[in-house]
Amino acid sequence: RNAGDYIFYTDWAWTSFVVFSVSQSTMLVVGAIYYMLFTGVPGTATYYATIMTIYTWVAKGAWFALGYPYDFIVTPVWIPSAMLLDLTYWATRRNKHAAIIIGGTLVGLSLPIFNMINLLLVRDPLEMAFKYPRPTLPPYMTPIEPQVGKFYNSPVALGSGAGAVLSVPIAALGAKLNTWTYRWMAAL
Numbered sequence: 001r002n003a004g005d006y007i008f009y010t011d012w013a014w015t016s017f018v019v020f021s022v023s024q025s026t027m028l029v030v031g032a033i034y035y036m037l038f039t040g041v042p043g044t045a046t047y048y049a050t051i052m053t054i055y056t057w058v059a060k061g062a063w064f065a066l067g068y069p070y071d072f073i074v075t076p077v078w079i080p081s082a083m084l085l086d087l088t089y090w091a092t093r094r095n096k097h098a099a100i101i102i103g104g105t106l107v108g109l110s111l112p113i114f115n116m117i118n119l120l121l122v123r124d125p126l127e128m129a130f131k132y133p134r135p136t137l138p139p140y141m142t143p144i145e146p147q148v149g150k151f152y153n154s155p156v157a158l159g160s161g162a163g164a165v166l167s168v169p170i171a172a173l174g175a176k177l178n179t180w181t182y183r184w185m186a187a188l
Contacts, residue, residue, distance in 0.1 A: 020115070022163050028081060034175070035047075037175055042090035044086070049079045049081070052078055053075060053078055060073045077118045085103040105164045107163075109164045112160045112163055116155070
């Protein structure tokens with residue numbers, strides 16, 4: 001009866017991973033490039049990712065205090081991807097456009113790979129489902145199992161591909177936010 005959690009988990013795992021990869025890589029790149037270009041110092045993106053990681057560890061503690069398992073929130077691996085963004089900015093002699101195009105692509109490509117390695121180290125969801133049972137869902141709440149398509153075979157490839165494409169315009173947005181910030185400060 002409590003295996004429903006596991007069935008839901010496995011059917012939707014790859015879809016969730018791809019959506020998660022894209023959202024996390026775009027969220028990371030917009031803030032990281034904003035702060036890096038604002039300071040002009042390579043290393044600021046990694047600093048930003050480190051702060052986000054620490055905040056998430058605090059959130060994990062809060063959920064744990066509410067009685068959830070400690071693996072309920074899996075902290076994404078932001079730091080190595082942010083390091084690649086910093087490295088790009090440094091290697092291209094602080095070239096803003098190279099940071100946007102090359103750095104944005106590297107963040108989008110790398111984050112799903114690092115996150116899959118991270119998720120493989122997390123305890124099995126079947127163990128979690130039986131250890132922390134939830135009440136059986138009524139029929140109208142029962143998830144409908146999706147038809148598995150060809151893209152489900154490689155969530156890292158799909159996440160990296162989509163992430164690389166979408167992280168570049170979002171990196172450009174992060175860079176543009178600097179222009180707006182400076183204008184706002186100049187108006188004061």
